[in-house]
Amino acid sequence: MSEAPQKYTPRPMSNTTTYALGGVAIVTIALVVLLVMRWSNDEADVRNDGYGVVHNPAVVSVLAPDGTVLLGRVDAAKTIDVYEDPLCPACGLVERVYGQEIAQKIDGGELAVRYRFVNFLDPRSGSKNYSTRAVAANECVAEAGSGPVYAKFHELLFVTDQPEENKDDLTNQQLADLAREAGAGEEVVRCVGSGAKVDAATANAKATLDQLNGLLDGKAATPAVFDGPTRLDVNNENWVVDVTG
Template sequence: MGKGAREATARERIAAQRQADRRKDRHRRLATMVTIGTIAVLAIGGGAWYAAARDTAEQQAAAAELAPTTVNADGTVTMARPGVTAPVLDVYEDFQCPACKALEESSGPTIKNLASEGKAKVVFHPITIFSMEPTKSNSVRAGAASRCVTQGAHWPAFHDRLFKEQPSETVEGFPLTDLVAWGKDAGITAPDWEKCVTSQKYAQTQLTQSDKVIREEKITGTPTLKLNGKDLDSNVAFVPNKLRQAVLAAGK
């Protein structure tokens, strides 16, 4: 093989490698939006559909008007008016998941408002879906910190702050010192709050419980919303008015 041919072959190999690297990078970035190999966002059509959903987002009820919130022993959190047991809206979410942040920005107020109005019993399931770094560790830190919140009155504000401060999926985020500070901003005054967060007391519990929930509830992506045990399509979950109508219909 002549020198020119060898150089051409080398250039082709380099070009092929670069193309492969670009594909890997796209796959890596896409993987941050998936769980167990399934895309979580499910077609937000070039951003236009999501933008429309955000435009129709409801005004969230004031903190004092939110339904009573109970932190359960298994890490789930229930938001419901006394005596309201149905319909049940289960929200499976990961604080590091960009699609979950998108849901929070579009339908988060509707979810909380439905509980506030006594139209639904809402159960939040903060789980860790990521297996790659740094997203896995970011998720675990946030999820473990949320398990340190023992008073329901403070949980919604901390929950919302975590999504507001969600880091990029390509960097290390949710620093422990920030998690402590955000909890204090949310009104948490428990003497063991800082130690619980900084020691990551519930990190392993977060991972173990997440694996159990994903397996038992057959969670294939986040966010996942289930209404009376049945998965809601993303075209309903991400559109506030459609979500409201679905819940109201389930309550009849």
């Protein structure tokens, strides 16, 4: 992956960072990194900066048997699907730029999000299984049901504390500390720290990857956002407004 000059910050509306996987046998899949960026001296534009994460207590998190995490109010008008890998820097960029705008829409009942997690970047983590362990941690936190707590944990995982590829990542204890920082109870913290859901997360991430490959003609890529069968262009700076309009 190309390294950008440190004095520059990419403008997210004009860049696309996509991780694509092709092939049938997972063990033989080659990771292809496509990087297209236009650099600017300006800071990246964060949508609705200052709003913060979801804070409406009416927002809940629901963990489905397949590992999908639904975040939203029960009366949400629209639900979208977001496919992410916890180590994917482009996923982190999308969360950093649009996360607060999405949070406001979720709090207002205009939007709910189904987060669907894959783990194909495990080999690019220092521990070689970080993505899987982070997916498991998401499942622990989501299962408790608090939307604001889950939203804060998700923000810490993808924005504030996301590890870099091919470098040290977070231990289970560090993931548990993030869960506690997000406001999770001690039972949830123990679930994360013990890796209780790692086996389930492994199976769920594999099934989700298969699903994403089906949607993208065998070329699974993250981040991928869908409104029903339609893939949304997250490089369109108004995509959140458009999907809730």
